[in-house]
Amino acid sequence: xxxxxxxxxxxxxxxxxxxxxxxxxxxxxxxxxxxxxxxxxxxxxxxxxxxxxxxxxxxxxxxxxxxxxxxxxxxxxxxxxxxxxxxxxxxxxxxxxxxxxxxxxxxxxxxxxxxxxxxxxxxxxxxx
Numbered sequence: 001x002x003x004x005x006x007x008x009x010x011x012x013x014x015x016x017x018x019x020x021x022x023x024x025x026x027x028x029x030x031x032x033x034x035x036x037x038x039x040x041x042x043x044x045x046x047x048x049x050x051x052x053x054x055x056x057x058x059x060x061x062x063x064x065x066x067x068x069x070x071x072x073x074x075x076x077x078x079x080x081x082x083x084x085x086x087x088x089x090x091x092x093x094x095x096x097x098x099x100x101x102x103x104x105x106x107x108x109x110x111x112x113x114x115x116x117x118x119x120x121x122x123x124x125x126x127x128x
Contacts, residue, residue, distance in 0.1 A: 001105050006079040007071055009110065010103060014066045014083075022054050030109040037115040038099070060126070063088040069098070078104045087126075095125035 001009070009028065016025035026047060029035075035044040035053060044053045057064065064087045072080040084098040099117025103110055 001076060001108060003073045003079070005108070006073070006103065006105065007068075009105065009108075010068060010071065010079065010081055013103075013110065014068065017057065018065050020058050020061075020064070022051070022058075025054055026050055028110050030106050030111045033109075033111050033113070035113045035115075037101075037113060038117050038119050039114045041119050060089055061087050062090050062092075074102070077106070078102060089126040091126065091128050093126040093128070095122050097122045097125070 012024065013028055015021070016028065029047075029050055032046060033050070035049060036042065037044065037053060042053075044050055064085065066083055066085045069082040069084055071082075074080055080100060080102045082098070082100050085096065087095050089095065097117060099115055101113060101115040104112035
């Protein structure tokens, strides 16, 4: 997968989160994918794990917008993306946070995603 295809995949990933589109989200990943989001705090494997992650998104956020700040190529099978998020939780509290995600691809799907960001800082912004 070339760099432009990787960026397109990241854009589709972000769109699926921004629109809370579970079906689109699931189609982006290999059946045996591994997602660490955030890295060190949670691991999600395969479709069951992806559904669990996505469920936590829709339970938490009323509005969610993730956008790419800059992307760094990593060869034919990976790309690192610095991103920013603006969101409004279901309790009407707002949050702004950012991080870096490393996407690894197998064929035309995401096979691994390692997201580095500070969960505690985000939670502190949306707690009641």
